Amino acid sequence: MFRNKSGEFSWVDFTIDVLRVLIVLAVVVGAWNTLSSGRISLAQWVNLLAAGLSQGSIYALIALGYTLVYGILLMINFAHGEVFMAGAFSAFFLAEALNRTGFLNEQPLLSILLMFMFAGLISMTVAVLVERIAYRPLRGSPRLVPLITAIGASFFLQYAFRGLYGSNFKAYPQVRALQGALQIGDISIPVTQIFVFCSALVLMFGLHWLVERTRIGKAMRAVSENKEVARLMGIDIDWVILFTFGVGGFLAGAAGVINGLFRPQGVNFYMGFIPGIKAFTAAVLGGIGNIPGAMLGGLFLGVIEAIGPNLVLAGLGIPGANQLKDVIAFTMLVLVLIFRPQGILGERLSETKA
Amino acid sequence: MNILASEASRRILRLGLLSGGFILFAGVIGMIAAFHEREVVDDFISLGQVLLLAAPFVTSYMAATQMLETGESPRMALAGGLVIGVLCALPTVILLLFNSDDYRYLLDTSLKLIPFVAASYLAWKSHAQGNETRQVAATWLIAALLIGIVSFGFALIFEVKGDLRGVLVNVDRDWVEVVTFDHRRELWTGIGLLLAASAGAGLAGVVMRILPDIPRRALLYGLGITLLVGAFGETVRLILQENLDRDTLREIFRRDTLRQNAAAMLFIISTLAGFLWAMFGGRAQSEFAALDDSRRQQVRNLGMLLFAALLLALPWLIGRTLSDVAVTIGIFVLMGLGLNIAIGLAGLLDLGYVTNYAVGAYILAVLTSIGPLGLFKGTFTFWMVIPIALLAAMFAGFIFAVPVLRMRGDYLAIATLGFGEIIGKLALSDWLKPLIGGAQGVQNIPKPFLFSTELKNPEQLYYIVLVASLVTLFVSIRLNNSRTGRQWMAIREDEDVATAIGIDTARAKLLAFTLSAATGGVAGAIFAAKVGTVFPNSFTVFISINVLSLIIVGGIASNPGIVVGAVVLIGMPELLREFSDFRFLMYGALLILMMINRPQGFIPSKLVMHEVHAGVKPKVSAGD
Structure with a gap:
C-alpha cells in the first residue's frame, strides 16, 4: 500500500487508500448495524431488490447508448440523457391519446409496442440529428471539445423540449393490465416491475443479436476496433456511426416509455439529466465500450441505489436516508472513476485507444 | 431547370x-x-x-x-x-x-x-x-x-x-x-x-x-444602434433617468419603449455618426498607428484612466436596479476568472464549480446569520468571514481534487459534475437540515458593514465585487505568466510530456483546483450577503454551466474575454427578462456553435489564438 509503481511513497495514493479504507469501513459498519437491528424483513429486502432491478434495467438501456457511442467514438455523449427524455416526453402524448380512445386498455400489448416504436424513433431522430449537427464536424478534435459540445447539446435539448411541450410534469396514464402484484408467499412484486424488467431484457437481447449476428453489427464492431482499417474494408464509417447513435437513441426512447409507465411522478424536460449521469455511471461500472458490461452495470447500480440507503446510510444513523438515493448513485460514480475506471468487466477497447 | x-x-x-x-x-x-x-x-x-x-x-x-x-x-x-x-x-x-x-x-x-x-x-x-x-x-x-x-x-x-x-x-x-x-x-x-x-x-x-461601402456601413451602424437602444430601452431609460429630467425622458420614452420620433432621431444621428466614422475612421486609425510608441502609450493610458473612472463611477451613473445587475455580473466575473484557472490554464474541465460557490455561501450564512441557524449570531462580521469562506472553499476544492487527480480529462469532468450533484442533494437532505436548513436554507444574513455604515444597497455592494474582481484579475494575470502558470499550460497541452520534463503534475493540478476554488468561495459569500438568504436551489448544476458558457464564449484563458462574456451572458438575460426563459437554450446553442466555429472564443487569448492557428492536428493516426 501507500507506494506507487516505482515504490516511492506517494501521498496521492495514500489519500486514495485512506478513502478506500474509510468507505469500506462505513459500508461494513452501516450494513452490520442495519442487519443486526433487523429493522427490515426479508420480504422487504426482496421488494427493494425487485424495485432496484427494474429501475436498474432502465439505467441499463440508457447506458447501452453511452457504451455504444463510446466504443466507437471514444466520446461521452453527454446529451444522451436528453435523447431519453425526448422519447419519453413525446410518447406521453401518444399514451394519452391511446388512453383517450380506449385502445390502451383494450390492447395493452399492442399499444405499448406502438409507444416503444414511437418513442424509440423520435429519440433516434434526435440522437442522429445531434450527431450530424453537433458532433460530426468535431470528429478528431481533442477529447474535451466534443464533451463541451455535448454539454451544450444537452442543455439546448432540455430547453428546446421545454419550449415545445411546456414545463409541467405530465404523468402517463395507468395501464390496467400492469396493475396489481404477483404474490409469492409473503413477498409481493408489482406487475409493473416485472414488465419493466422483461421488456428491458427483450430489448437488450435484441441489441445483442443486432451487434453479434447482423452485417451492420459486424460493421459496428469493425469500426470500434479500428476506423481506418474498417474504412479500407469498404465500410461507410459515417453511416455506421450514425447508425450507432440511432440504435442507442432507439433504446433510450424505449427506456423512456418504460420509465414513464413505471414511475408515477411523470415526465418533464429535466427528467433525462440525472438518469443520464446515472446511466453513464452504469456504463463505466460495467466497463465502458462493453455491451454486456453496460447491462450488468445498470442492474447493479439500480440495486445499489435501492438497497444502499436502507442498508448503509440508515445503519449509520442518517435520517431520511431514502432522500440520499442520488447521493449513493453519484458517490458510486465518483468511486468507480477513482478506483476502477476500467469497470467490472473491463473496457473493451483495443490497445491503441487506451 | x-x-x-x-x-x-x-x-x-x-x-x-x-x-x-x-x-x-x-x-x-x-x-x-x-x-x-x-x-x-x-x-x-x-x-x-x-x-x-x-x-x-x-x-x-x-x-x-x-x-x-x-x-x-x-x-x-x-x-x-x-x-x-x-x-x-x-x-x-x-x-x-x-x-x-x-x-x-x-x-x-x-x-x-x-x-x-x-x-x-x-x-x-x-x-x-x-x-x-x-x-x-x-x-x-x-x-x-x-x-x-x-x-x-x-x-x-x-x-x-x-x-x-x-x-x-x-x-x-x-x-x-x-x-x-x-x-x-x-x-x-x-x-x-x-x-x-x-x-x-x-x-x-x-x-x-x-450599396457602396461607406453608406452601407453608415446604415448598418444606424440600424444596429437604434435596434440595440430600442431593445434595451428599459436599461437605457434607467441610465438616462439618473441624468435627465423627467419631461425630456417622457419625450424619448413611453414607459420603457423608445418613441417613434426618438427612434427616428436616433437612427439619423447614429447613421450620420456611422457615416463620419466610415469616412474618417480609417484615417484616425492610421494616424494613431503612425504615432510613435510613447505617444501611443499615452493615448492608451488615457483610455485606461477613463475606463477606470467609469468603473468607479458606474453605480452613480446607472442607478440601483442596474447596479444590482452589475453585482450579479461581478459575481460571475469572479467565478469565471476562478474557473478559468482550472479550465483555461490547466485544462481541467471542472463541471462541479458550483460546489465552491455553495461552500462559500453556506459558510458565510452559517457564521454570520442572526437567524435560528446562525452559529454565532452576529459575532462574526462579513469581513471576518470572507477569508474563512475563501479558505473553506479552497479546502473543499482540495478535498474534491485529490480523488480526481489521476483521472483523464473526460472522466474528471463527469466526476466533478457528480460532486456538484452530491453537494446539492446533501444541502437539501434532512440529514444536514439542523445545520443548514434543508430546502428552506439559512436566512437573516446581515449585510456587510464598513465603519458603521451598512452596505445594504447594490450600489455599495458593487464596490466589494469590483475590488474582489480586480484582485482576482491581478492574481490571474500574474499566475498566467508565472512558473506555475507555465506548468499548467504544459499539462493542458500534454500531460505525459509535462510529467516527462519533470513537472509534478499532481501538485500543479491540485494547486489549480485549489486556487480556482478560492474565488468561487468569495463569490458565494458575496452572493449570500447580497440576497440575505441561502438555499439549495441557488446552487444547481446550472451555475456551473453558466460559468462554463461565459468562459467558452468569451475566450478560454482570456481574462478580458471572460469579463466581456460575463457582461453579455449574465447581463443580457437580466436586462431582457423575455430572454431568461431561453437562457440555457442560448447557452447550449452557443457552446455548440463556439466549439464548431470558434473554439478560441470571441476575445481569444493571444496564446490560445497562436495555438489554434499554428495547431496542426498532430495525432490523426490510424486507430485514433
Whole structure:
C-alpha cells in the first residue's frame, strides 16, 4: 500500500487508500448495524431488490447508448440523457391519446409496442440529428471539445423540449393490465416491475443479436476496433456511426416509455439529466465500450441505489436516508472513476485507444 | 431547370430553408411570442418582429455576399434575396395553415402522406445508387413502416387533442398574432403580410449588400444602434433617468419603449455618426498607428484612466436596479476568472464549480446569520468571514481534487459534475437540515458593514465585487505568466510530456483546483450577503454551466474575454427578462456553435489564438 509503481511513497495514493479504507469501513459498519437491528424483513429486502432491478434495467438501456457511442467514438455523449427524455416526453402524448380512445386498455400489448416504436424513433431522430449537427464536424478534435459540445447539446435539448411541450410534469396514464402484484408467499412484486424488467431484457437481447449476428453489427464492431482499417474494408464509417447513435437513441426512447409507465411522478424536460449521469455511471461500472458490461452495470447500480440507503446510510444513523438515493448513485460514480475506471468487466477497447 | 440545378441556387434554397426552419423553431418554442412582449420602437415594431425579419435580412445579406463574390449579377442577387425571404416565411406559413380551423385537414393529410413520400424518396435514392430491386423494395417498406409509425402517431395525437396547442404549448394565439402582424382573424391577409415582410427583409438585405461601402456601413451602424437602444430601452431609460429630467425622458420614452420620433432621431444621428466614422475612421486609425510608441502609450493610458473612472463611477451613473445587475455580473466575473484557472490554464474541465460557490455561501450564512441557524449570531462580521469562506472553499476544492487527480480529462469532468450533484442533494437532505436548513436554507444574513455604515444597497455592494474582481484579475494575470502558470499550460497541452520534463503534475493540478476554488468561495459569500438568504436551489448544476458558457464564449484563458462574456451572458438575460426563459437554450446553442466555429472564443487569448492557428492536428493516426 501507500507506494506507487516505482515504490516511492506517494501521498496521492495514500489519500486514495485512506478513502478506500474509510468507505469500506462505513459500508461494513452501516450494513452490520442495519442487519443486526433487523429493522427490515426479508420480504422487504426482496421488494427493494425487485424495485432496484427494474429501475436498474432502465439505467441499463440508457447506458447501452453511452457504451455504444463510446466504443466507437471514444466520446461521452453527454446529451444522451436528453435523447431519453425526448422519447419519453413525446410518447406521453401518444399514451394519452391511446388512453383517450380506449385502445390502451383494450390492447395493452399492442399499444405499448406502438409507444416503444414511437418513442424509440423520435429519440433516434434526435440522437442522429445531434450527431450530424453537433458532433460530426468535431470528429478528431481533442477529447474535451466534443464533451463541451455535448454539454451544450444537452442543455439546448432540455430547453428546446421545454419550449415545445411546456414545463409541467405530465404523468402517463395507468395501464390496467400492469396493475396489481404477483404474490409469492409473503413477498409481493408489482406487475409493473416485472414488465419493466422483461421488456428491458427483450430489448437488450435484441441489441445483442443486432451487434453479434447482423452485417451492420459486424460493421459496428469493425469500426470500434479500428476506423481506418474498417474504412479500407469498404465500410461507410459515417453511416455506421450514425447508425450507432440511432440504435442507442432507439433504446433510450424505449427506456423512456418504460420509465414513464413505471414511475408515477411523470415526465418533464429535466427528467433525462440525472438518469443520464446515472446511466453513464452504469456504463463505466460495467466497463465502458462493453455491451454486456453496460447491462450488468445498470442492474447493479439500480440495486445499489435501492438497497444502499436502507442498508448503509440508515445503519449509520442518517435520517431520511431514502432522500440520499442520488447521493449513493453519484458517490458510486465518483468511486468507480477513482478506483476502477476500467469497470467490472473491463473496457473493451483495443490497445491503441487506451 | 438550369437555374434550379446550379450551385448558387441550391445554396440559396438551403440557406432560405435553414433560416425558415429557425424562424419556425423560434416560434414553436415560444421565443417569438415572448420577444413580442418587448417593443423596440413604440407602436411600430417589437423584438419578436425584429427576430422574424432579421433572419431573412441576415441570410440574404450573407447569400448576396457569396453570390457577388462568385461573380453573379446584382439582379440575380436581388432575385436570390426575394427567394430567401419567401422561403424564410414558408415553414411558418405552413404551420399557420395547420393551426387554423379551416385548414386543419391539411395537417392530417400531410401526416398521412409523409411516410409514402419519404419512403419513395429514400427508395429512389437507393435505386439511384444502383442497388438491386429487392433492396430498393426493402428500403421502401422499412422506411414507410418506421416513418409511418411516427407520422400516424402524431396524426392520432392531433386527432384526439383537436388542435396543435394541446401538444405544442407555444403554438398559441400570441404566436399567431405576431407572425400575422395582428391579423389573426383574417388568416390570408396575415399570411400575405408575413410573406411580403419577409420578402421585403430579404430584398433589403441584398440591397444593403449592393450599396457602396461607406453608406452601407453608415446604415448598418444606424440600424444596429437604434435596434440595440430600442431593445434595451428599459436599461437605457434607467441610465438616462439618473441624468435627465423627467419631461425630456417622457419625450424619448413611453414607459420603457423608445418613441417613434426618438427612434427616428436616433437612427439619423447614429447613421450620420456611422457615416463620419466610415469616412474618417480609417484615417484616425492610421494616424494613431503612425504615432510613435510613447505617444501611443499615452493615448492608451488615457483610455485606461477613463475606463477606470467609469468603473468607479458606474453605480452613480446607472442607478440601483442596474447596479444590482452589475453585482450579479461581478459575481460571475469572479467565478469565471476562478474557473478559468482550472479550465483555461490547466485544462481541467471542472463541471462541479458550483460546489465552491455553495461552500462559500453556506459558510458565510452559517457564521454570520442572526437567524435560528446562525452559529454565532452576529459575532462574526462579513469581513471576518470572507477569508474563512475563501479558505473553506479552497479546502473543499482540495478535498474534491485529490480523488480526481489521476483521472483523464473526460472522466474528471463527469466526476466533478457528480460532486456538484452530491453537494446539492446533501444541502437539501434532512440529514444536514439542523445545520443548514434543508430546502428552506439559512436566512437573516446581515449585510456587510464598513465603519458603521451598512452596505445594504447594490450600489455599495458593487464596490466589494469590483475590488474582489480586480484582485482576482491581478492574481490571474500574474499566475498566467508565472512558473506555475507555465506548468499548467504544459499539462493542458500534454500531460505525459509535462510529467516527462519533470513537472509534478499532481501538485500543479491540485494547486489549480485549489486556487480556482478560492474565488468561487468569495463569490458565494458575496452572493449570500447580497440576497440575505441561502438555499439549495441557488446552487444547481446550472451555475456551473453558466460559468462554463461565459468562459467558452468569451475566450478560454482570456481574462478580458471572460469579463466581456460575463457582461453579455449574465447581463443580457437580466436586462431582457423575455430572454431568461431561453437562457440555457442560448447557452447550449452557443457552446455548440463556439466549439464548431470558434473554439478560441470571441476575445481569444493571444496564446490560445497562436495555438489554434499554428495547431496542426498532430495525432490523426490510424486507430485514433
